[in-house]
Amino acid sequence: MNIEPAGGQGGTGQGPVISTPESRMALQNIAAHQKSGLSGVVTLKTEELFAMARKSSLWPLTFGLACCAIEMISAYMPKHDFDRYGVVTWPSPRQSDVMIVAGTVVKKMAEPIKLLYEQMPAPKWVIAMGSCATCGGPYVRSYSVVMGVDQIIPVDVYVPGCPPRPEALQHGILELQRKIQDEPKLKRGL
Amino acid sequence: MATDTGLSANIVRDPVTEQAELSINMGPQHPATHGVFRMVLTLDGERVVDVYPHIGYLHRGSERLAEGENFQQITTLFDRLDYVANFNNEWVYVRAVEKAMGVEVPERADYIRLILSELNRIASHLLFYGTYGLDTGAMNPVMIGFRDRERIQQIFEGVTGARMMHNYFRIGGVKEDLPDGFVPAVRALLDQLKVGYEEARGTLTESEIFIERTAGIGAIPPEDLLDYGVTGPLLRAGGIDYDIRKADPYSVYEELDFRVPTGQTGDCYDRYMVRMLEIEQSISIVAQALDRLPDGPVMGRVPRILRPPEGDVYVHGENPRGDLGVYLVSSGGTVQPYRLKIRGPSFCNLMALPAMIRGSYLADATVILGSMDIVLGEVDR
Amino acid sequence: MTSGDRPEDSAPSSPIEERVREIAADNAQSVEYSFDELELRVSRESIVDVCAALKSDPDLDFNYLRCLSVVDWQDELEAVYHLASLSHPHKLVVKTRAPIDDPWIPTTIGVWKGADWHEREGHDLFGLEFRGHPDLSPLILYEGFEGFPGRKSYEIPEQVTFYGD
Numbered sequence: 001m002n003i004e005p006a007g008g009q010g011g012t013g014q015g016p017v018i019s020t021p022e023s024r025m026a027l028q029n030i031a032a033h034q035k036s037g038l039s040g041v042v043t044l045k046t047e048e049l050f051a052m053a054r055k056s057s058l059w060p061l062t063f064g065l066a067c068c069a070i071e072m073i074s075a076y077m078p079k080h081d082f083d084r085y086g087v088v089t090w091p092s093p094r095q096s097d098v099m100i101v102a103g104t105v106v107k108k109m110a111e112p113i114k115l116l117y118e119q120m121p122a123p124k125w126v127i128a129m130g131s132c133a134t135c136g137g138p139y140v141r142s143y144s145v146v147m148g149v150d151q152i153i154p155v156d157v158y159v160p161g162c163p164p165r166p167e168a169l170q171h172g173i174l175e176l177q178r179k180i181q182d183e184p185k186l187k188r189g190l
Numbered sequence: 191m192a193t194d195t196g197l198s199a200n201i202v203r204d205p206v207t208e209q210a211e212l213s214i215n216m217g218p219q220h221p222a223t224h225g226v227f228r229m230v231l232t233l234d235g236e237r238v239v240d241v242y243p244h245i246g247y248l249h250r251g252s253e254r255l256a257e258g259e260n261f262q263q264i265t266t267l268f269d270r271l272d273y274v275a276n277f278n279n280e281w282v283y284v285r286a287v288e289k290a291m292g293v294e295v296p297e298r299a300d301y302i303r304l305i306l307s308e309l310n311r312i313a314s315h316l317l318f319y320g321t322y323g324l325d326t327g328a329m330n331p332v333m334i335g336f337r338d339r340e341r342i343q344q345i346f347e348g349v350t351g352a353r354m355m356h357n358y359f360r361i362g363g364v365k366e367d368l369p370d371g372f373v374p375a376v377r378a379l380l381d382q383l384k385v386g387y388e389e390a391r392g393t394l395t396e397s398e399i400f401i402e403r404t405a406g407i408g409a410i411p412p413e414d415l416l417d418y419g420v421t422g423p424l425l426r427a428g429g430i431d432y433d434i435r436k437a438d439p440y441s442v443y444e445e446l447d448f449r450v451p452t453g454q455t456g457d458c459y460d461r462y463m464v465r466m467l468e469i470e471q472s473i474s475i476v477a478q479a480l481d482r483l484p485d486g487p488v489m490g491r492v493p494r495i496l497r498p499p500e501g502d503v504y505v506h507g508e509n510p511r512g513d514l515g516v517y518l519v520s521s522g523g524t525v526q527p528y529r530l531k532i533r534g535p536s537f538c539n540l541m542a543l544p545a546m547i548r549g550s551y552l553a554d555a556t557v558i559l560g561s562m563d564i565v566l567g568e569v570d571r
Numbered sequence: 572m573t574s575g576d577r578p579e580d581s582a583p584s585s586p587i588e589e590r591v592r593e594i595a596a597d598n599a600q601s602v603e604y605s606f607d608e609l610e611l612r613v614s615r616e617s618i619v620d621v622c623a624a625l626k627s628d629p630d631l632d633f634n635y636l637r638c639l640s641v642v643d644w645q646d647e648l649e650a651v652y653h654l655a656s657l658s659h660p661h662k663l664v665v666k667t668r669a670p671i672d673d674p675w676i677p678t679t680i681g682v683w684k685g686a687d688w689h690e691r692e693g694h695d696l697f698g699l700e701f702r703g704h705p706d707l708s709p710l711i712l713y714e715g716f717e718g719f720p721g722r723k724s725y726e727i728p729e730q731v732t733f734y735g736d
């Protein structure tokens with residue numbers, strides 16, 4: 001697919017992780033064109049272009065369950081500032097593409113979580129934040145806690161910690177971006 | 191209804207009177223419920239006729255878990271109850287075990303606990319200040335609040351190594367002494383907090399929009415507050431100056447000079463104001479405690495294995511949200527408690543929610559809920 | 572209580588002890604000290620009357636229910652009421668028991684509204700029925716939860732995990 005960056009709107013995104021050679025080259029081309037002020041033609045596979053767009057504007061569903069939610073909010077706030085990665089929190093599942101499960105998933109909450117996940121439009125990803133969402137964490141012997149959110153919905157990235165620091169969550173987002181960029185390649189079986 | 195997650199509505203029309211009642215479900219995933227709280231509101235037009243709160247979406251079974259852990263391990267569970275006031279929680283718990291065992295705490299440890307807990311109270315109120323700003327439609331406060339909170343957390347991290355789950359208080363003292371440079375760092379922090387406090391004046395305290403939005407709503411008579419067991423800033427906003435730090439003093443609070451701010455009407459603005467004035471008081475408490483901070487050991491004489499004698503104790507302390515109580519039953523000679531009941535202040539405060547919301551406008555419901563500053567971790571435990 | 576050797580308990584005394592004895596009168600099974608707090612035991616049939624009297628008495632004025640806990644003593648369930656007064660610096664613990672095979676205690680929601688959720692929680696976790704409570708639907712647990720997880724006899728089920736596959 002060809003894209004023609006008009007003037008300064010190359011739309012390169014600010015994706016910090018560019019993993020495939022094709023996309024890296026495409027970005028270099030766009031950057032070169034932007035510099036020279038000329039418009040030009042860049043070739044790129046459709047899936048990779050979409051992947052680039054997707055990973056550069058992840059909208060997580062605001063969904064704080066427990067203690068980890070406080071660190072998640074911290075990550076959006078001044079010092080850590082998630083907006084830099086194009087991550088904007090969104091209160092409704094219908095417009096979001098990432099679900100950050102931040103906190104303990106208890107059995108009473110399992111149904112609503114499943115429902116929320118189903119309400120999100122595809123493509124969608126899930127980050128399990130904290131040991132509770134990963135495996136039950138400190139409540140592993142409790143009678144009312146689900147042993148990790150992966151028991152009920154598929155998880156893409158696990159962020160360990162109790163609670164993980166905001167930096168750790170940011171690393172999780174970067175890993176997710178890398179995964180999204182690699183998805184077309186994985187599908188082709190490379 | 192049971193499978194609703196966000197906001198949804200349902201109309202029921204009375205076949206006789208033709209009156210329609212709308213019931214609205216809020217939560218458990220709803221940005222204004224501050225966690226996984228759910229309530230079903232019944233509306234008549236714009237007015238809320240009834241509220242039915244649902245809790246338990248974060249019930250982790252802490253009380254039962256505690257029966258299988260030894261006394262020192264349980265501090266970790268208390269960290270995670272009211273997860274924005276971790277030190278205050280730990281403190282009440284270790285005091286309970288200390289009372290049961292008759293352990294003396296060195297003075298320095300007491301002061302360290304007090305300083306950290308009061309800083310945590312400020313951090314918790316700053317979080318309230320930020321989120322309450324969001325609830326009432328202001329974006330600025332949450333940035334200011336979190337900026338200052340982050341500074342406090344940096345101090346905590348320097349002392350305990352963790353930003354939130356400290357596990358720093360031990361039965362009989364604290365884990366280790368303060369790091370070098372703690373006192374000047376906290377003094378500098380207090381100065382920064384004062385600046386932030388002044389900023390708050392401009393953003394919410396004196397903002398006409400905010401006052402319009404919060405004044406005069408959510409108030410219920412003080413007797414009712416008491417009847418429901420409401421404590422903390424909510425009770426004090428209603429004009430009752432019940433603060434455990436004064437009414438049933440513990441630790442070294444008696445030696446320090448501070449006052450208990452109270453409101454007059456008990457409306458949402460008063461609740462906000464009481465918390466802001468408490469920040470001011472806490473800043474002064476910390477400053478005084480820093481001046482008096484004695485030297486000495488930070489850990490008392492405690493047996494290696496803790497086995498409190500048979501009996502039961504109830505210890506409470508003033509948390510940012512109110513009266514946190516711990517009822518500890520020991521069967522004697524065991525390393526685990528026989529029963530541990532936690533009286534979460536938010537749990538009891540929430541009981542008054544229907545009375546506060548009933549009769550107000552729908553748009554005020556979230557403002558009233560926000561003013562209660564609940565933390566679901568200790569509501570559901 | 573086995574706490575006689577600690578200094579703070581050497582001479583526990585409470586100005587309200589006499590008054591509490593008067594009010595509880597025949598209903599009192601025992602009045603004793605546990606650490607520094609006065610502890611009153613009554614039968615479950617008289618709990619509401621005693622509580623109401625404790626609250627309405629102007630000298631005691633126990634207008635604040637601090638906590639209501641349920642304790643499982645294997646053969647009996649015990650409800651523990653921690654009371655305080657805001658007008659006087661008084662505290663009191665009231666205890667009452669119910670046999671485990673006939674677990675009910677009358678509700679005190681008419682005395683303090685704040686007993687509401689404590690009682691529902693006790694019903695959820697311990698299966699202790701607070702008779703007369705208007706709404707004992709599950710508060711903390713959910714419909715369909717089996718067993719009473721607060722009780723000692725409740726075995727925490729083996730967690731089912733679905734790893735691998």
Ligand code: SF4
Nearest residue numbers: 067103130131132162
């Ligand atoms: S992982 Fe730790 S911090 Fe996060 S929700 Fe669980 S207990 Fe809380």
